[in-house]
Amino acid sequence: NAGVTQTPKFRVLKTGQSMTLLCAQDMNHEYMYWYRQDPGMGLRLIHYSVGEGTTAKGEVPDGYNVSRLKKQNFLLGLESAAPSQTSVYFCASRARGSYNEQFFGPGTRLTVL
Amino acid sequence: GENVEQHPSTLSVQEGDSAVIKCTYSDSASNYFPWYKQELGKGPQLIIDIRSNVGEKKDQRIAVTLNKTAKHFSLHITETQPEDSAVYFCAATSMNRDDKIIFGKGTRLHILP
Numbered sequence: 001n002a003g004v005t006q007t008p009k010f011r012v013l014k015t016g017q018s019m020t021l022l023c024a025q026d027m028n029h030e031y032m033y034w035y036r037q038d039p040g041m042g043l044r045l046i047h048y049s050v051g052e053g054t055t056a057k058g059e060v061p062d063g064y065n066v067s068r069l070k071k072q073n074f075l076l077g078l079e080s081a082a083p084s085q086t087s088v089y090f091c092a093s094r095a096r097g098s099y100n101e102q103f104f105g106p107g108t109r110l111t112v113l
Numbered sequence: 114g115e116n117v118e119q120h121p122s123t124l125s126v127q128e129g130d131s132a133v134i135k136c137t138y139s140d141s142a143s144n145y146f147p148w149y150k151q152e153l154g155k156g157p158q159l160i161i162d163i164r165s166n167v168g169e170k171k172d173q174r175i176a177v178t179l180n181k182t183a184k185h186f187s188l189h190i191t192e193t194q195p196e197d198s199a200v201y202f203c204a205a206t207s208m209n210r211d212d213k214i215i216f217g218k219g220t221r222l223h224i225l226p
Contacts, residue, residue, distance in 0.1 A: 042217065058213075097211055099144075104158065
């Protein structure tokens with residue numbers, strides 16, 4: 001099992017450019033999440049999904065969109081990147097049920113100039 | 114909704130000494146309390162967890178305690194080693210709302226030689 005994988009690992013964008021971050025999991029998990037991590041701010045939830053075809057807003061959704069067309073993939077889109085979106089982005093997945101472990105990907109470091 | 118507070122934000126201990134990180138939660142329906150360790154450049158990884166029907170759990174040098182009445186839970190690391198240096202996150206999730214795990218803001222632990 002590869003677990004949770006993220007593509008790309010690093011990316012530099014110019015303000016106004018768009019991009020999509022891809023998250024894939026091979027554990028057949030129902031729940032998937034996108035977080036951003038900034039110094040001193042912990043993990044902040046951007047969007048999440050409880051199943052194929054469903055998404056919901058998290059704590060900091062503005063400026064991002066997501067899609068979950070397939071159960072194993074969760075895409076995070078930035079339509080018009082801003083310097084405030086410079087961050088490390090983590091994807092995670094989890095099986096349904098309150099006792100289940102959340103597995104994280106290795107992260108994507110995004111810099112917006 | 115659930116809120117998880119974590120203290121301290123930074124902790125430095127001498128190698129060989131013990132480290133304690135404390136968290137509080139607000140939702141009395143929370144029933145699962147995992148702890149994650151994040152090493153530099155990596156995603157968080159589960160190191161230990163505790164369910165609400167247990168007061169304490171130990172795994173080698175790591176232990177967690179839970180006080181449901183006070184809504185407190187703590188991570189204890191004994192005989193600290195250099196490889197314990199990392200960021201630690203506490204978290205909670207509820208049987209009533211198991212689609213999200215709520216994370217604390219993290220504690221950066223430094224093990225001093």
